[in-house]
Amino acid sequence: MTASTNGIFQADDIRAAIGSGVIGLGAEAGAAQIQPASLDLTLGAKAWRVRAAFLPGREKTVEGRLEEGLGLHELDLTEGAVLEKGCVYLVKLRESLTLPFGVFARANPKSSTGRIDVFVRLVTDMGTSYETVPAGYDGPLYAEISPRTFSILVREGSSLNQLRIRRGQSALSDDELSALHVADPLVTGVADIEGGLRVSVDLGGSLGGIIGYRARRHTGLIDIDKVGALAPDDYFEPIPRPTNGFLILDPDEFYILASREELRMPRDLAAEMVPIDTDLGAFRVHYAGFFDPGFGLEAPSRAVLEVRGYDAPFVLEHGQTVARLSFERLSGEPALAYGAGMKSNYQGQGLRLSKHFNMG
CATH class of the missing domain: 2.70.40.10 (Deoxyuridine triphosphatase (dUTPase))
Known part of the structure; x- marks a missing residue:
């Protein structure tokens, strides 16, 4: 069954x-x-x-x-x-x-x-x-x-x-994650593992002069089913790399940012990005939290961070921890993982808006 x-x-x-x-x-x-x-x-x-x-x-x-x-x-x-x-x-x-x-x-x-x-x-x-x-x-x-x-x-x-x-229960402990990272790295560089794999934000411009996007308030409709149909500038304002190393999140504004880490998801594991903990700051990160097996294996891939400020302005620093990834085992390795074979939209992504926008 x-x-x-x-x-x-x-x-x-x-x-x-x-x-x-x-x-x-x-x-x-x-x-x-x-x-x-x-x-x-x-x-x-x-x-x-x-x-x-x-x-x-x-x-x-x-x-x-x-x-x-x-x-x-x-x-x-x-x-x-x-x-x-x-x-x-x-x-x-x-x-x-x-x-x-x-x-x-x-x-x-x-x-x-x-x-x-x-x-x-x-x-x-x-x-x-x-x-x-x-x-x-x-x-x-x-x-x-x-x-x-x-x-x-x-x-x-x-x-x-x-x-x-x-x-049943299939979540990996921090010790299991640490051992896995040593054998088959989950991220580029050192893995910060505490209550899952910690993810930080890139405000340093490693992906270019634009470090994020801020949503415009008065725009046209978005047709959920149309891919590549919209001009990004009609819906989002690019955010240039801050010279002081930080970004002030305005209350109730929506931002698209990227992780500093490049992620690699093994083919027999899946992950979920956990909503922001109160000890990490006054904002919410990542409405969409599932990472499929194979994400980042074919090409370096960042996590795109969907960020919304809360009631007060908040200073977000380059390299600040913004979310955690919890990992779980699959019941078995899938025949086809996330990537080109699946025509996946976000494999190899850096800083990228949704599939509805023509990013050129």
């Missing part, structure tokens, strides 16, 4: 889970929907504009809460619809889950979603936390969508988030 060993399901396990009904599909899975260690989730035809973000609670369904007055109006995504910035929406996904006991799932926004400042979280019936699906869950899946800077155009079948399924 599914993977018998502990670890994150790899592509063959995902296909088996679809075949056995553990993963239910509202439409036939497209060739690009199954990734080396995750499944791209897709929007269904039915969506709601809601009064506020919410979790249904232990004894209620999502649609039950909508009927209690949290839903404002219903949208039909069949022919496409605009999701406006500053609003919160809930969309029923085409996928559903019937998880056996001992098998869990976790979701995250896709890289392209986070890079345009669209906040997406998975919601389940009887759910008390975002992004997690407990063992034994049997029911529908929903995406809570909140565009923060840009209004977006979506339609049935659009993909904004992704799902990882795992059996």
